[in-house]
Amino acid sequence: MQTKKSKNILLYFLSLAISLFFSSTVIAQADPLIEKVSQKLAQVNDYVAEGIMKTDVAFIKASLGKVKVYFKKPNLLKIKKEGGISLLPRGGVSLTINTLLNTKQYTTIPAGNQVLNGKNLTVIKLIPTDDNLDWVISTLWIDPVEALVYKTATTTKENGSYEITMQYGEYAKQGLASKIIFSFNTKDYKLPNGITLEFGDEDPTAKQKALKNKKGTIEITYSKYTINKGVPNTIF
């Protein structure tokens, strides 16, 4: 009886040691990938990007708009529509891959691999170590070869969850995407007829779309980056 008990205790500590060994090994392997990505992104102190923004929310009819995106290390980001009103996901825009990784205040947990759009990507979860950060957990899909992040899924404290999908082109070397798609959940939109004084029939297709589709996306297709030329803080 005593032998059996000792055997169990020994087995428990042995498996713990092995899992700790392997997890530390894996962490040691995940950190380098994040490091690789961070190093790539570190080339960029600031940028001004020009692009076209497309808003695709079921209850919103908006046309494409020209935007300028301003970034400054470590985590300042501003999207400005050139003349006009812009619609951006609440709280989500500021948490791009640059701003997430530049905080350096997170631990990483490997989460295996996943094939996304034909690419075999490493999945890594980030958990913030600073309670003051806006986000709770973020999952990154990273190409281990190119050290490029193709997708993030982040849960924020106050503004729900959203995903950012990235495509790369000529600025891939600096880790800057040619297209970014923000995906987020939308709530119902309704204003009483007494406020809007709308007593007739509105666009029925818009109503149907709103009922069916509870997700929205905002896409920014970048045409040009001006990198490391300086961006004044007043922009933000």
Place this chain on the structure above:
Amino acid sequence: MFGVFCYYYSMAVIKVENISKHFGALKAVDDLSFEVQAGQVFGFLGQNGSGKSTTIRMLLSLIHPSSGNIELFGKSIQKNRDAILEQVGAIIERPDLYPYLSATEHLQLFAKVRKKKIEASNIQNTLEKVGLANRAKDKVQTFSLGMKQRLGIAIALVHNPSLIILDEPTNGLDPQGIADIRALIQHLAKEEGKTVFVSSHLLSEIEQVAHQILIIHQGKKMVEGVTKELLDPERRIVQIKTTNDELALANIMTGSFGKYVLPRKEGIHLKLPTIEIASLNESLVKAGVAVLGIETKNSLEDYFLQITSNA
């Protein structure tokens, strides 16, 4: 226009044939016919509600006749309305005007609807003619009834029409105003050769200006004729007052004076030549009738009152 002008001096300016107007069961005008010659002053007489204004409104195509024809200047008013009314100036019943406009503005406004151009001097002259030159710029809401009446007449005259229709033109005027309008009517007819159609219930005024009169009662023509003939001083209306009217009447009816007796509710009235009055008196005295008095009247007013009360 030229046709109208030529017509003017050859035939009747107004020709009304058998016109009637019904408002439901009410016969406002009943089979009325008359003619008005060029250059005449035509007096259209009747009590209030006799059908005068209805007739005038039919002349001006404000009311559609239920039957009959109306011609002005030889043309049907229904078919040639616009051309005819270019030559007509009218004031209908009371002088209703725009209270927020001045006298001058009224004349300018109504001058504008005429096809021929009316100069500012014409407007000024018209205001002088009716005695409103010193109130030309005042708003009508400050005018008395008499002043409004004068302005109404001015509106009828401003475009120098050939035919002037005046419905109760002396309403609200003081004695001097009435005299002025009478003089104006006479001037328009005599000096300017206009045809003036005047309606009124004030016969004492009309008898002094009208060449021809027509008396209308309950929509029907009672009498029409030349004023002079109707006022023939040789044919007086005589009222006899006696102590025994029955005996007196019996005597008159059986004698040669019976044909002169006028049907009256009270008293004995005859219409007979002046020269016969003495003979009538003698006849009655001989019959033993005590004659208390003989009154004679030869005014048109009396004639009018008698006819309308008999009817």
Place this chain on the structure above:
Amino acid sequence: MWSLIQIELYKIFRRPRTYIAFGAIAALIVVIQLGLKIDGDAYAGFLMKDINDTLTVDGKVLNGYLICYILLQLLLVHVPLLVALIAADMISGEANLGTLRLLFSTPFSRTHWVLAKFIAASIYTILLLIWLAFLALFVSMWIFGTDDLFLMKSNYVVLIEQSDVLWRYVGAFVFASFSLLTVTSLGFLMSSLSSNSIGPIVGTMSAIVFFTILSTLNIPLFNLVKPYLFTTHMNNWKEFFDIKVNLDNEAIRGSILNIAKIKTSLMVLTLHIILFVTASVIIIKKKDILS
């Protein structure tokens, strides 16, 4: 005919009553603009409550274009009542005054007079609308500036770029002129039936209220007649501010979602105008002028 129109316009604009409508519109607009200038953010916040849960809206939402839209929504329901004040008085007012017989005994036919009066009333209506447009659009643009038009409808939001807004307002005001002219012609018709103005003014206002209720209540029985009521079509100036989207849900610049609806409404309103004015002419031609 032009001289008759001049006369009628002269009479309209010599009456103090005419300016009540201009004053009322100015007062209403100034009050609303003042209120929105002081407390507009709270109002905009209320409208955008649902949107702010999901999205951040960056830019000047409460700009002159939106203010103008809000003003038009409010005023184009009530301005018809001001139009009725003049239109419903055009013939009955003259009958009451006793001047109708003066006009109809001039060498212009009754048809000429009736049409001249209608045209004059229409010019008044258009001038009122221009006044409204000036205050609601241009003064709002001056006070609140301009930006994209962020329209919050009952079930969806339309975001129209600045450069795509002004021509829509031109179209909307042209459309609104047809709506108001329909009211003018209705008031005019009522006016031709009466010898005093109170009846036609009240009658016109009552008809508008009555038919508006029929147009807005979603009762199946009323749905049969709605397409034929002018009140159903009067507010379709809003169609200028709804845009098409492509398959990718991108709004198509310069587009109107439902042009056919605008055309149909314009046709219905025009038919009503023609019908009401023709009826007025027939009534007046046949009428005995006893006033």
